[in-house]
Amino acid sequence: MSTQEQKPEPDTEPEEPESQExxxxxxxxxxxxxxxxxxxxxxxxxxxxQAAEDEAKLEGDTVHLKVFRFDPEVANKQExxxxxxxxxxxxxMTVLDALIYARDEYDSSLTFRHSCRxxxxxSDAFFVNGSQRLGCKTQLSExxxxxxxxxLPHQEVVKDLVVDMEHFYDQMHSVEPxxxxxxxxxxxxxxxxxxxxxxxxxxxxxxxxxxGACMSSCNIAAGDNQYLGPxxxxxxxxxxxDEREDEEIKEHRLRIIEQEHGVWRCQTQFSCTEVCPKDIxxxxxxxxxxxxxxxxxxxxx
Amino acid sequence: MSQSYNRGxxxxxxxWKEFSAGMWAWIFHKFTGWVLIGYLFTHIAVxxxxxxxxxxxxxxxxxxxxxxVVRLLEVGLLAxxxxxxxxxxxxxxxxxxxxxxxxxxSFYLSLLITGAIAVxxxxxxxxxxGF
Ligand code: SF4
Ligand code: FES
Numbered sequence: 001m002s003t004q005e006q007k008p009e010p011d012t013e014p015e016e017p018e019s020q021e022x023x024x025x026x027x028x029x030x031x032x033x034x035x036x037x038x039x040x041x042x043x044x045x046x047x048x049x050q051a052a053e054d055e056a057k058l059e060g061d062t063v064h065l066k067v068f069r070f071d072p073e074v075a076n077k078q079e080x081x082x083x084x085x086x087x088x089x090x091x092x093m094t095v096l097d098a099l100i101y102a103r104d105e106y107d108s109s110l111t112f113r114h115s116c117r118x119x120x121x122x123s124d125a126f127f128v129n130g131s132q133r134l135g136c137k138t139q140l141s142e143x144x145x146x147x148x149x150x151x152l153p154h155q156e157v158v159k160d161l162v163v164d165m166e167h168f169y170d171q172m173h174s175v176e177p178x179x180x181x182x183x184x185x186x187x188x189x190x191x192x193x194x195x196x197x198x199x200x201x202x203x204x205x206x207x208x209x210x211x212g213a214c215m216s217s218c219n220i221a222a223g224d225n226q227y228l229g230p231x232x233x234x235x236x237x238x239x240x241x242d243e244r245e246d247e248e249i250k251e252h253r254l255r256i257i258e259q260e261h262g263v264w265r266c267q268t269q270f271s272c273t274e275v276c277p278k279d280i281x282x283x284x285x286x287x288x289x290x291x292x293x294x295x296x297x298x299x300x301x
Numbered sequence: 302m303s304q305s306y307n308r309g310x311x312x313x314x315x316x317w318k319e320f321s322a323g324m325w326a327w328i329f330h331k332f333t334g335w336v337l338i339g340y341l342f343t344h345i346a347v348x349x350x351x352x353x354x355x356x357x358x359x360x361x362x363x364x365x366x367x368x369x370v371v372r373l374l375e376v377g378l379l380a381x382x383x384x385x386x387x388x389x390x391x392x393x394x395x396x397x398x399x400x401x402x403x404x405x406x407s408f409y410l411s412l413l414i415t416g417a418i419a420v421x422x423x424x425x426x427x428x429x430x431g432f
């Protein structure tokens with residue numbers, strides 16, 4: 001791999017906004033500020049030199065992509081195949097960047113979903129070199145070549161890298177992913193407060209971007225189409241653990257997730273936790289809901 | 302959308318090289334579980350030779366123990382049982398929500414201990430074996 005890892009220089013930490021201290025510092029001839037500015041300038045020059053060097057090193061380097069192609073509507077694409085693309089490497093290039101380059105420069109029929117390019121919209125989960133990853137969050141420099149890009153497994157392929165997400169969305173909706181609290185606090189502008197601890201508890205679970213990577217990696221979900229799947233259970237966790245909802249609503253939620261195709265299907269393979277681009281501890285959440293469900297049932301004895 | 306393409310089973314089994322620790326643990330646990338069930342039946346079969354009298358039982362056992370393959374299988378059985386126990390403890394911890402971040406390490410550890418115990422048991426199992 002010729003992509004160099006850029007070591008952060010020791011003193012390139014972001015400088016504090018200067019405006020507040022500036023008047024004090026300007027009095028001295030070689031004030032700390034001036035020294036800082038100088039240091040900054042030289043650092044910048046150094047960094048630019050480095051970048052140019054890296055650029056030069058990458059010059060002429062290409063990345064070899066093998067991309068899955070399939071289109072039921074085009075005669076010669078009905079038989080699935082892999083197409084090769086050689087994309088010129090750039091520093092910090094992601095899988096998505098390479099795909100975009102390939103589409104724009106070589107084959108405008110190459111089809112894939114993407115939008116935000118910053119791991120927020122969740123539309124570009126692909127099967128890259130054998131695991132589910134977000135195209136925009138995966139650096140080419142960390143992958144072995146050739147880079148194989150395929151659509152998510154266990155979902156039907158509509159065209160090239162585009163899979164049918166309908167089933168995934170149905171599962172997400174089936175856990176009722178919205179606040180259902182009816183008793184709101186008195187008063188016009190009264191807020192519904194959540195304690196810091198509780199916020200901390202559900203923090204990770206709120207980060208899901210509905211990319212479907214977890215569902216695609218799960219063997220159980222592959223074999224049992226009705227299984228809610230990690231993302232939906234995580235959604236249920238996000239609301240069941242939220243203290244702003246009443247006990248009965250929580251019980252209602254637990255009833256949903258403890259059905260036959262709910263949490264008990266999970267056999268702790270940890271594949272979902274492994275692939276989640278937002279680092280949500282999915283297995284942990286599923287396990288916790290299992291315990292909650294047991295506790296709830298014990299109460300009625 | 303007019304048609305779509307389903308890639309079928311190949312997705313599950315064609316990718317074993319890319320499995321991660323938790324997945325391997327799951328597969329090994331299933332496998333060792335089935336082996337243990339299988340052993341249970343042979344175990345009962347061997348023990349029931351005692352129904353034909355004490356001599357028959359002694360003979361059967363001596364006959365079996367004289368075989369090298371049987372000794373080898375015994376080491377294997379021990380390894381299988383040890384792994385199933387250790388991974389069982391690991392899964393118990395996972396169910397209790399303890400140390401989920403270390404689930405891969407505990408899997409490797411189970412493998413290591415299993416290997417060590419199996420190797421250590423070889424002298425015991427292999428004494429006076431006829432070929
Ligand atoms: S839980 Fe993670 S992997 Fe699953 S849909 Fe949400 S962000 Fe994607
Ligand atoms: S493009 Fe939005 S998550 Fe990758």
